Amino acid sequence: MLESLPQNSNLQDPDVQSALVQITTSARWRKDSLYVTLFLGPSLLLLSVFVFWPMIKTLYLSLFLTDNLGHASVFVGLSNYVNLFKDPAYLSSLGATLLYVIAVSVLTIVLGMLLAVAAQQHLQGIRFFRTIFSSTMGISVSVAAIFWLFAFNPSVGVFAQISQVLHLPEINWLADPHFALLAVIITTVWMNLGFTFLILFGALQQLPSSLFEAAKIAGVNKTTQFFKISLPLISPTLFFVLVVTLIDAFKSFGLIDLMTVGGPNNATNLLVYRVYQDAFLNGNYGLASTESVILTVIIAIITLLQFKLLGKRVNY
Amino acid sequence: MEMSRPNEPTINTTNIKSAKQLSQYALLLILTLLVLGPFLLGLWTSLMPTADISKGALWSKNISLDNYVTAIKTTPILRYLLNSLVISTVTMLFQVLLCSMSAYAFVFLKFKYRKQLFMLFLMTMMLPFEAEVIPNFSTVRSMGLLNHYAAMVIPFLTAAFGTFMLRQAFMQMPTELKEAADIEGLSHWQFYWHLALPYTKVTLMTLAAYSFLSSWNQYLWPMLTTFSDNFRPVQDGLRQLQGQESFNNWGMIQASAAIVVIPTLIILFVGQHYFKAGLNEGAVK
Amino acid sequence: RSEAASRTPVVFWHEMTGPGQEQLKQFAKEFNASQTKYRVEPQFEGNYNEAVQKILHTHGTSASPAVFQSMDVSTSQLYHAKIGTPMQHFIDRDHYDINQTSPVARAFYSQNGNQISMPFNTSQPVLYYNASLLKRLGIKAPPVDPSYSDITRVAKAISAKSHGKVKGLTVEEYGWLFEQFMANGNEHLANHEDGRTGIPTKVQLNTPGTQAAMKWVRENIQAGDFIDYGAGSQAESNEIAAFLAGKLGIFIQSSAYISQLLAGTKDELGITYYPHQDGKPRNGVAVGGASLWISNDKPKDVQQGAWEFVKYVMTAKAQAQWQAATGYLALNKDSQKQPILQKLYKQHPSAQIPSQQLATIKANTANSGVFMEGVIQERNLAQTAMAQIYNGKDINKALAIAEKGLNRTVASTNQANHYK
Amino acid sequence: MTITLNQLSKTYEESAQPVLKEVSVQINDGEFFVIVGPSGCGKSTLLRMIAGLTSISDGKLTINGKLANQVPPKDRALSMVFQSYALFPFMTVAENVGFGLKSRKLPSSEINHRVDDALAMVNLSDLRDRKPKELSGGQRQRVALARAIASEAKICLMDEPLSNLDAQLRAKMRIELKQLQRNLGLTVIYVTHDQVEAMTMADRVMVLNDQRVQQIDTPINLYQRPNNAFVAQFFGTPQINLLKANVAERELVIDSALHLPMTKTQINNSKVLVGIRPADVRIQIGSRGANARVATVSYLGNQSVITAVLNDSQTIRIVADSQLQIAADDLIKIIGVEDFHIFDINSQKLIGSQKGDVSDARVAATEF
């Protein structure tokens, strides 16, 4: 249809444009598909190479034993999976991971929200506090680990010193399997807090003020305003934060490596750390791939659940 | 939640009000202490000689910047910082660009299989990169990217997650704005660049912060793909330092940590003003 | 500048920290200054465990090293992966006098008389105690060849006499130490003589020897004189820091730490042999440490440069320097006469204990180290068992689980690599 | 730029009921076409369908003879004032107005010129550097208007563009809009709920109600010859009186005390609705021969609106000169009506109109 166009047509000219109304319909689709390629193409390509393909490859490797050099060597079907689920250490890793993820997500969001709400107050110097609250955002894994390793140190750490002064039982935070995970959770939450705060705070700040004015006029108290207006309005953000924290928690690696290397007694041997150990320390790629697949499935299930359960209740 | 504009400070006349304020300040201070505690502790010890720190002392007669001098002089900490800065900045810029573009496509362009493609994107969000390091390692290895910035940047140029987040933001734009733009005859690119991006500035900033931080916090991947200080980013660099000081040179390690934190904190403080209230008010009735 | 550019770069990967790292840098500097053809670039690659896979997986890429250090127990795996040019090749070609190098150390890294890699840093696990502290508290020092109960006595005394301010003892959750308990008790970890006579197909971790060792630790834990620092380099750092700060009395660790321990405190350092089970003679412990390898994926001239460097660090002088700087045993026979070591021994007689220990060991297959793939897994499993036991789990159960896990790993490794 | 609507219908996806049914009209080049109707009748929907913002459920839309159902908005070359303004919040007033032009790559001198003119026209030149949130409601509306004006597209759709302005400004804007439309030869489709606007500006008016077009006609005709009772009621304030009447020979019996003589007699119904504009009722004050009692009087400048109750308790609205001294409960006599319309009582369709006389009502004295 395009051939019927005048050769040097000026598409900017409104008159010509309207003359083209019918013809451009198909041309527009073509133009749109150009945009689609332009807008979507790069991302799609990258994701294919670095996400989709690896996933398939991982799935493949998980069905094999791998040799010294990481090549698939003996097809074993699902026996990697079976062995893993028979391994109590793996099961306890699984449990620890779930515990960690839930604790981190809940604490991060609740505390982040608390900070965000506190920072909404209109007080002199509130900007200073806002800056403080967001400051842990600038603190990275290794730095957080260094700060907290010191704090948790059994001989010179603050916690040890405090309990010594107060004659409390000394807790060997990082070597005691009952406390190591808690120590890592505390550190993670602390590290996450700044970013979560900033996002929630930003979202709260963007809410249309007129709605709160209307609520104030209607005599709605602040608590109700928060739960009935702010929360629904920032529910997309909250949902976003929840998804992020959860997924990120599942992927936690750095703090573990720096603080506990998975110990003591696998108490902090979270799933990703296991993948790392099996692949890059033990050289057992088949097993590590299997663990990767399981990790992926868990994250996928939880994310899907979130979308199913919460996604609908999120107000857009 | 008090939403009145910050530019309208209320003058407090009554005692009740100031009592209330006092309690608000108290709360803020407690929160500040909780947030800042470990950080201040770290900063403080970075000024003390390690010998005193290992004795568990919290006070020393020799408060100085010596640890910083040592860290800068004897370790490649500044190089690590530079590496991270390069990697994170490039990653962030591309992620914001590519994610916003694909998100735009999912919201404002109509095409076949749009829904299915988006589901595919969503799926990638659930496929953690950490679970795919094994094949990805072979990929960058066969691309000859090992021990190079490229290995740490290229796989992260886009993110399903960012796409998801920006799609959400775009969907929250009042439809009237897109309509007005259509009426004005804007091309997709124009709408994307001049309206969609500014409108979602807060989300973009959030994503930028997030992608910068994610990149900055990358740990496993650089650990697997870098083998020399020339390319090692700061997280792994600090880990190296920590490992290298085989008995804890707390002072110097804390100082290195502080050196790493300070620039990010500065960026953070500068970036704060983007989170102003009411950026998009007055658009529609 | 152009002179520097024209040199052939020789990338050297190592896993040394602290003074060891400093000394390696120093060696590289000296070596570079000593000739004009090569430029050795040392790069730290994390701990022993991490380095193995890095080496394997960069092999064949531009990122791979020309010469690298790899730990004792990785030898089997690297050998099977065929990524190094055997040292024997260079030795033969240059008619290098390999006999100047300690035979015990050499033996660890050779197969059928062929030198696979060059022993470079060789350590002994020993027991350290704070001699000054014992004096201060009026506690009798342990004997040079202590039994478990000798140590328990001292540990308990430290804890009691310092009113709990100083912890008596720690034994890191560390697979290497676990292996040494077996070696010292004359127990094989793997069949086929710890892998020396064939690829292991069966392993044991739950033995009378390991149970005795764990009971010993448990006894100390129950007595309250024990402190657990966990596992990994963090734990090592913490125990040393505590020791240096006078908060810990006794610990077991590699001799590689001697120089740091000497430098880190004014207290007098006490060293004994690796403790042994009561009522059983010590069988002796295996050497630890690592060796140097030359990659076979680099051009000839690069490999030549690597070989030159290896030779350089193996000289009597360099080895003496190395021992003084770290605590690894100088492997060159002539090193002991070097003034730097003479001076060290004079100042700190205890610094000689590790070499004495090694010299007094009668080599057998139980105390020559395990030649087996998957030692890292073994160590993880052993460490986990140790952590469990330290935290109260039944010793027998914990060890049995670890043993079962390791057998499974060995089986699947053998299957995957088609070892029969 | 003729726009033809051929049986356009719209049903929103969420709801089953159609919002618009079979709307047909041809809007001519250069015409000022006004759409009116009660709130929620589908005016905005229709406008948005023409703009291409809302999909057409059924029927055909042609612009300049070409089928346009599927043409994207930006290819329709039109401008629009949104009922909800749709301003770009992060741009200043001037940027909002000039943005479309800029993106069409007009020379910047041309842009500046048009922006200045448009802002001057809506009295916003002083506020050109403000952001929307710093504007009053009426000012925001004027920005939206200025944006459409500056675009100079040949078709301009306006959705209640003056609803938030005061009478003076609105009067001024009406005049200027009308001039602009004439000068540029624009085809304007204009939604309003303001009758004065519809009456004074429109070439033709479309009245929408109950999903359907009720009438499309010139303002005068709508007022003088309403198709049905709804249209009659829709125009004129106060609203036309619709009184039930029995048809007798040669007269309509509204009430025992109020009869209207009929000149035409071809009425088959026995009951009808009589439509009488309040301003067409003539009254006398005083209880003598009174047939209605005043219920309320509201003052409207130089006129007053009186509601009075007839004998049979039908209510009638009357516009009287405010000079008239009258108060609630006064008795009045309706002495005649100037014009009246007769509607079918069921279909509400117009049956006939009649010029009356100011004193022709046959009035029976009533006891109140």
Added chain:
Amino acid sequence: MTITLNQLSKTYEESAQPVLKEVSVQINDGEFFVIVGPSGCGKSTLLRMIAGLTSISDGKLTINGKLANQVPPKDRALSMVFQSYALFPFMTVAENVGFGLKSRKLPSSEINHRVDDALAMVNLSDLRDRKPKELSGGQRQRVALARAIASEAKICLMDEPLSNLDAQLRAKMRIELKQLQRNLGLTVIYVTHDQVEAMTMADRVMVLNDQRVQQIDTPINLYQRPNNAFVAQFFGTPQINLLKANVAERELVIDSALHLPMTKTQINNSKVLVGIRPADVRIQIGSRGANARVATVSYLGNQSVITAVLNDSQTIRIVADSQLQIAADDLIKIIGVEDFHIFDINSQKLIGSQKGDVSDARVAATEF
């Protein structure tokens, strides 16, 4: 619930200029108080200051005798209709209306009852389960209105609550609002730009312009005794004519061909502005003795608005019966005016008013 504004002023932080200066008034319990003024004059601002949503820059606000400057909005016990509606987007219509009641923990039967009533009043019962985005503009506005109505707070602030409704619905709403206000004894402060609304509903009207109060008075007085030319111009459509005139002995010389006799003579100025309502001008058609030429005629139902040009080229607006056969360029004779006001030509303040006579203009024949 009396509300007293004592010298209230407002300056927005971003701008240097004040928006409102020294606004003082006492609004009585149960009063229907209307605020009018041109777009952007500060009506909404004033309302928001009373509501406590915008801070007061200067002056005192007392509610029931208590200083209220710092009282938070929710403690002021008032309801408000926002100009921009401020509906909660994720709540249905009914939820929007009931939300405030719910959070005040009213019994749910009471809430349902009030919500139903309010929705019925604004004709939205059918749409109770819709979300705001599925509503038309006028429907959204009615939800906002219903929310305020349901609240039954003793003080109700309304910011152009009917601006998006059609005339019929608006008329209905006016009546119902007024009734509601009376029945509940509400104190209503009502912003509008609709004169009819101001005139018919208000007990008193405040006219704002130029940051200041121009006049506070009953509707009748505003119309009949405007304080100044602005107020005079603000009320009445078409707008009052403001003609320049020279003061001569016993008459005002508007134009060589149009003189108005004066009964009062205490005028010291030599030039004044004469304000004449268009409906007060009486004309005759025909060139004989004509003193003006018709420029435009616009048809407004039963009336027509004529603009005519006088001899000295001043323009005059005239409302005439639409029965009158008249067209552009016709010559007419202004034969007299009913009422007129005299304003100072500089201060624009009222100097005097005079009842004229429909045929008292001394008219000289004019050459056109």
